[in-house]
Amino acid sequence: MRILLADDDEQLQRALRITLAARGYEVLHARDGAEAIDRAANGHPDLILLDLGMPKVDGIDVIRAVRAWSSVPILVLSGRTDSGEKVEALDAGADDYVTKPFSMDELLARIRARSRRPADEGDGGAVHHVGDLEVDLAARVVRPTGSDGAGHGASVRLTPTEWRLLELFLKHPGKLLTREMLLSEVWGPYHANDAGYLRLYVAQLRRKLEPVPSEPKHFLNEPGLGYRFEP
CATH class of the missing domain: 3.40.50.2300 (Response regulator)
Structure with missing residues (x-):
């Protein structure tokens, strides 16, 4: 390396x-x-x-x-x-x-x-939806639903770490993901108790993907437990 x-x-x-x-x-x-x-x-x-x-x-x-x-x-x-x-x-x-x-x-x-984490760990050509946005894991693109991919409809830029966190949510819709699980999967077991770091990145995803970040509909907090993704 x-x-x-x-x-x-x-x-x-x-x-x-x-x-x-x-x-x-x-x-x-x-x-x-x-x-x-x-x-x-x-x-x-x-x-x-x-x-x-x-x-x-x-x-x-x-x-x-x-x-x-x-x-x-x-x-x-x-x-x-x-x-x-x-x-x-x-x-x-x-x-x-x-x-x-x-x-x-x-x-x-x-x-x-x-x-340990290659740049692409996605679900092949899977396309998911987060409200009015579509997420193409293979192309690593987030854009408004109905965009033709040719520059019509502004895409949303995510960092590599935001991609890894988003992929975990997309793979487990509707399921509670504990803070420890998310931290270990994205940052490694050394960070299993670093809840503040996770809050910061979930806030970043909300800011970029939620219609109203202060009133999230998709990335929901389960107090004391973790987070749940609702498409």
Whole structure:
């Protein structure tokens, strides 16, 4: 597995390169945002570890640039703790967010969770419906019902992690999915108790797919238990 490590902290870069290489990962590195974009385009990494506060090009802009052509998993490593910045990074297309300082065991667990999940785990050519939207799992497209797929009818852009969560809901319509099950399936067993993370991503799906996000009809909360998807 090839990992692009984009961080301008020399000490952290060195520690991560040694740790990742010792576990069999091939490591590319970049020390500023512009170099990160270049390495992402030409180095074909399987995963990107990205600091947000880098010289030349900010990490958020790096995410947006990479997402213009690639769905490679992006795991943000950042000292920024503001929830608004986390939401901005996730909205831009990041898959995961680790706040510095972090434990190496946690980071390695998140990397393993990403590497276990190929980009497409869908139901072949299955097309599902969420209210007035149709979800084509094979094409990875969400668009208004009746859209001809030729640019008529604006499609809804989802991040890779939002796709994985949505696929789980689509595969189990009407069934209660516990928080622990959703977290383990999408982020790995290391995150089975991270309910706040799940709430954030369900809120993202509601914002993008519900007619009135504040009054959800499709992604329903079962207090203290989990969530239920109603088409």
